[in-house]
Amino acid sequence: MKLSLRGVSKTYSGRRGETDALAPLDMAVREGEFISLVGPSGCGKSTLLHIAAGLEPATSGAVELDGERVLGPGAEIGLMFQQQTLFPWLSVRENVRFPLTLAHHRGRAAGGAPGRGAARVESLLRLVGLWDFRDSYPAELSGGMQQRAALARALVGxxxxxxxxxxxxxxxxxxxxxxxELVLHLIQHHRITTLFVTHDVDEALLLSDRVAVFSERPGRVLATLDVTFARAARSSALKLDEAFLHQKREILALLRGRDRFETQRDRLLFGLTNTQSNSGEGGP
Incomplete structure (x- = not known):
């Protein structure tokens, strides 16, 4: 097992007393697997990710990577957040290379010899379509380009x-x-072990091998669903497939706290046509 969370919980203490963010939960991510976490805002998904990264301690339980306990952030775990964290005073190429530079100064040869590190930076910038912007600065890039650079930086080590x-x-x-589409390409060719937080059910189904559905705070896993679509068949067009919509309805029903769609408003809200709602899959 690549990444294992055993009995992990989180309680915050404040002026108003204690707040349970995460109920004790277990989760295992196999090597090369992509798991998405979906659930209501404030249910502890991001907190779980921060604990898995070693950025904050769990109140109880343990996180292990290949059987070794995670006690703090390290080069073994790459991170990418909603708000890009590129350094505005560094070029795109320098931002992507930064983890290798940091590792070198700390005495770790994560990037290998300087030439090999430069080759990897170039390879990733070409992969994410930013080689022509390698000497640009973050303020000169669109939001999507900034996130491409952040993704390359997360992978460079x-x-x-x-x-x-x-x-x-x-x-x-x-x-x-x-x-x-870029992440789909990366998954197809590199099979990076990934834990992914999103509010977008379509996105979770498109990218994942499994989707873990969380309850409201304190977060616990209500269900973990296997995504049944072949990797080679995945593209944005898959979102219109009836099997895709069926799995989407399953997840949305869990998020809404019931097993079935109950009203015509539900069907309209979640984009179901009369044909789909009468197919016997998730209809009233």
């Missing part, structure tokens, strides 16, 4: 696990779809 916290949430619909 060849992390064993990639943790992504709503990385496309601030993008417009067209740019978000482009980023999803």
């Amino acid at each position: 060849k992390p064993e696990v990639l943790l992504m916290d709503e990385p496309f949430g601030a993008l417009d619909a067209q740019t978000r779809e482009q980023m999803q």
